[in-house]
Amino acid sequence: MKPVRDTVTICVPGSTSNCGAGFDTLGLALSLYNRVALTCAAGLDPQPESADDGRAHELVVAAAAAFARAAGRPAGGFRYRIEGDVPPARGLGSSATIILGVLAGLDSLHGTQLSRPQLAAIGTALEGNPENICAGLLGGFTVSRCDPATGGYLDTVRVAVPAELAFVVASPAVEMPTKESRAVLPKRVPFFDAAKSINSAAYLTAVFATEDFEKLRHAVGDFLHEPYRLPRIRGASEAIAAGVAAGGLCGWLSGSGSSVLVVARPATAGAVATVMRAAFAQAGVASEARVLGADNDGLRLE
16 A cells, blocks of 8 residues: 655654652653654665664664554555654653654554554553653643553543743763663562652642642652662762752652653753752763753644
């Protein structure tokens, strides 16, 4: 079957996930983007346009195969180019942007009209969890649910995030692959650690739903994953603490790291970024600090 178009570019926002204690559940899309361009080509396999693009080849091949299974038709040969500002292996949803870019790009090339829930389900199966996929796909603050028995995607509740919040992200020059970061997590956690984490995740979700953002102050406390992951990133805990002390509302490890994030008001965001970068420097780690907003649009065709 002939493609309905020859080339397409999909823009996907990066995202922060977990948002403290909302492990594998909470996500928030950020004003940081990757663009995935697909062009139909001869043959049957995806082809990177550059060596840098080839870093994601295994992921692109997996996404193309998943699209073919869902759409009931071959993905066909295509060239791909990945450009943008979402750094890989920094806890900002880079792999989700690539998965979504390929899935939505092939859907557009072939006119298969997969629905957003279908894209979310395919992406979640590839990623292994839904939070970055759903935030990148839908935009805003997302609460995603999976089947407790199978892990399959079920649904997402999405809340728009107003411009009165800034998200200061400090990314150290250290890659932290999710697979490695998950390997340090315990198989069991103490009962009251789980209870305290549920309390924090539920409270944070209620704050975003009601937009009573002053209640974010010191609202985040996680005992499920951050105690095991943060010590592996020099300067990370100190950067969060410094950002909150400089006027931030709360902060967390972004995804599995290595980036950390502090929520702030726009008026104090610059000062928060400065002290977070300084905290990493004090620990002997170079970093880049960005002041971002929320993205409420999610994935889009350009």
